[in-house]
Amino acid sequence: MPKDFFITCAIDYPNASLHMGHLYEKTIADVIARVHRLNGEKVFFLVGMDEHGEKIQETAKKAGISPQAYVDQMFPLFQSFMDNGLISYDRFIRTTDKDHVHAATHAFQQMVNAGDIYLGEFEGWYCVSDETYWTEKELVDGPNGTKLCPNVHCKKPVQRVKEESYFFKWSKYQSQLEKWFDSTATNVFPAFRKNEMREFLSKGLHDVSFTRQKIAWGIPAPINPAHTIYVWGDALVNYLTACGYPHSHYTHRWPADLHVIGMDINRFHSLLWPAMLLSMGVELPKQVFVHGFVNDAKGEKMSKSLGNVVDPQQIIPEYGIEPIRYYLLKETPVGNDLSFSIPNLIERTNADLADSFGNLAYRVLSMIEKYNGGIIPQAPLDQAILVPAQELAAKAYHAYLSHSPQEALHKTWDVIALGNKSIAEKEPWKLMKENKRAEVEQLLRTEVELLRMVSILIAPVLPLANEKLNEQFGFETAAFAKLKSPQALDGKPIKKGAVLFAKKEVPKPAQ
Numbered sequence: 001m002p003k004d005f006f007i008t009c010a011i012d013y014p015n016a017s018l019h020m021g022h023l024y025e026k027t028i029a030d031v032i033a034r035v036h037r038l039n040g041e042k043v044f045f046l047v048g049m050d051e052h053g054e055k056i057q058e059t060a061k062k063a064g065i066s067p068q069a070y071v072d073q074m075f076p077l078f079q080s081f082m083d084n085g086l087i088s089y090d091r092f093i094r095t096t097d098k099d100h101v102h103a104a105t106h107a108f109q110q111m112v113n114a115g116d117i118y119l120g121e122f123e124g125w126y127c128v129s130d131e132t133y134w135t136e137k138e139l140v141d142g143p144n145g146t147k148l149c150p151n152v153h154c155k156k157p158v159q160r161v162k163e164e165s166y167f168f169k170w171s172k173y174q175s176q177l178e179k180w181f182d183s184t185a186t187n188v189f190p191a192f193r194k195n196e197m198r199e200f201l202s203k204g205l206h207d208v209s210f211t212r213q214k215i216a217w218g219i220p221a222p223i224n225p226a227h228t229i230y231v232w233g234d235a236l237v238n239y240l241t242a243c244g245y246p247h248s249h250y251t252h253r254w255p256a257d258l259h260v261i262g263m264d265i266n267r268f269h270s271l272l273w274p275a276m277l278l279s280m281g282v283e284l285p286k287q288v289f290v291h292g293f294v295n296d297a298k299g300e301k302m303s304k305s306l307g308n309v310v311d312p313q314q315i316i317p318e319y320g321i322e323p324i325r326y327y328l329l330k331e332t333p334v335g336n337d338l339s340f341s342i343p344n345l346i347e348r349t350n351a352d353l354a355d356s357f358g359n360l361a362y363r364v365l366s367m368i369e370k371y372n373g374g375i376i377p378q379a380p381l382d383q384a385i386l387v388p389a390q391e392l393a394a395k396a397y398h399a400y401l402s403h404s405p406q407e408a409l410h411k412t413w414d415v416i417a418l419g420n421k422s423i424a425e426k427e428p429w430k431l432m433k434e435n436k437r438a439e440v441e442q443l444l445r446t447e448v449e450l451l452r453m454v455s456i457l458i459a460p461v462l463p464l465a466n467e468k469l470n471e472q473f474g475f476e477t478a479a480f481a482k483l484k485s486p487q488a489l490d491g492k493p494i495k496k497g498a499v500l501f502a503k504k505e506v507p508k509p510a511q
Helices: 021-040 054-063 069-082 100-115 168-184 191-202 232-233 249-254 263-280 312-319 321-330 343-372 384-403 405-426 429-435 436-458 463-473
Strands: 005-009 043-047 091-094 117-127 132-134 159-166 224-229 257-262 289-293
Touching: 005 321, 021 069, 021 257, 021 321, 021 384, 021 405, 021 436, 043 069, 043 191, 043 249, 054 100, 069 312, 100 117, 100 232, 100 263, 159 321, 168 191, 168 263, 168 463, 191 263, 191 405, 224 232, 232 263, 232 429, 232 436, 249 384, 249 463, 257 321, 257 384, 263 289, 263 463, 312 321, 321 405, 321 463, 343 429, 343 436, 384 436, 405 429, 405 436, 436 463
Parallel strands: 005 043, 005 257, 043 091, 257 289
Antiparallel strands: 117 132, 117 159
16 A cells, blocks of 8 residues: 655744745645645645744743643634645644644653663753754854844844753764765755755764753653653654554654755754654654745845734735745745745736736637637647647646746746747637638637646646636646646537736835
8 A cells, every 4th residue: 555645844833923934834835745636646744833842831921821722722823824825734733632742752752762861961052932952152142241042033042041851862873864864865955955954963963952841831751750841852753643653554654755844943854853763763754845934025034023024814815825825936946045025926926827827818718709609619739839838738747746846837837828929929810800710729729728738737836726727618627647638628618707817006105
């Protein structure tokens, strides 16, 4: 029985509302999940909430409620965010779920059994905001002698911590992690993100504090219930929980095919998580897929203090979720940082979705209605148009399978451009005046076939537009297996309907 294609995102802290960076990550993973479903594979796509740790404990305290009550009230908001983003997840996991608590406890005990957990005292620097331990030399000097988190997307004050702690022997797995890094070129992707981890690894791994004695909001360590498991030692296990770990059937889904994560948590997924798995005797994930950050138009980090934050929930009603999904993936390769702005979003919507794609579909529908009574013509396909379109579609398909959605969209829009160019060159309105109906019917039938291929190719990114196009032309449900096989549509009626994407106006600057 073939293993599921198992894809995960980072699970998110519910200490604040989700932002454009979260939508970016979830959209990347969602598109890849949809690609593999369209390829006929059984997919399991995991998202969730990371509910334990000091950061949540402090946030709940400020709100005047218990940590459990706090995460319970955040859960529907996070779930709504996923649904509004068209994220086609199969499970929304919570680290307070009973099966996860059991899995995380078992995982910790396995590391104990391997001799990799020992009692010591931790004294050092800890950043509550990103739940990370830092060495003295890694810190950044702040105002008035303060020490700041070196994470460029955090830079918040760190605290000095001294407490009894159980440590994980991260250093024990230095050589095995080096061998794993050398075993395949793509286990951490893209290559420059892998090289960043190689550099970190070359400095030597140090054992990591793996429990907290003073943080009550967490999973009790089975070795000593007075301690709670370090939030990363808890959270990372969620990927196994969703597979049914520790029960034997978990291998029907594990190892993960893809962990989609941001570069700020790369070391946890590319170095700490594999070391934990080696200690537990569990197979390593196939690939850690690292994306960049979403910044503002100037390339600066989005932050409330700078007033440049774009809240997806606020702009979706105005601009639509599909134009946002398209823009996020078309703008830059997945591994790089992305600059986001409303004017650029509108420009992409108008040029690519409304003028190029939407206009082609509407023109073809209108001409079928005008020249053939709303019936798709019965005519042979024009091979001079069809063959190059099929070649472009094949390139788009392979780009999707290589997890390069930007390249896939570029090739898809090349098919659309070919469709528009063919209409402009052949001028069917003139051909009708010259009584060359057969040529018009052949062109329109060929354009319908191009749009059928386009409908399949947009389905991972624009699932609603795919459904609408299918309804207008009578296309079958999208599947990559159907990409090369023209559908029997001759003589079928169309349903013209409205345009796929309406143009948007760039907002005028405030006076």
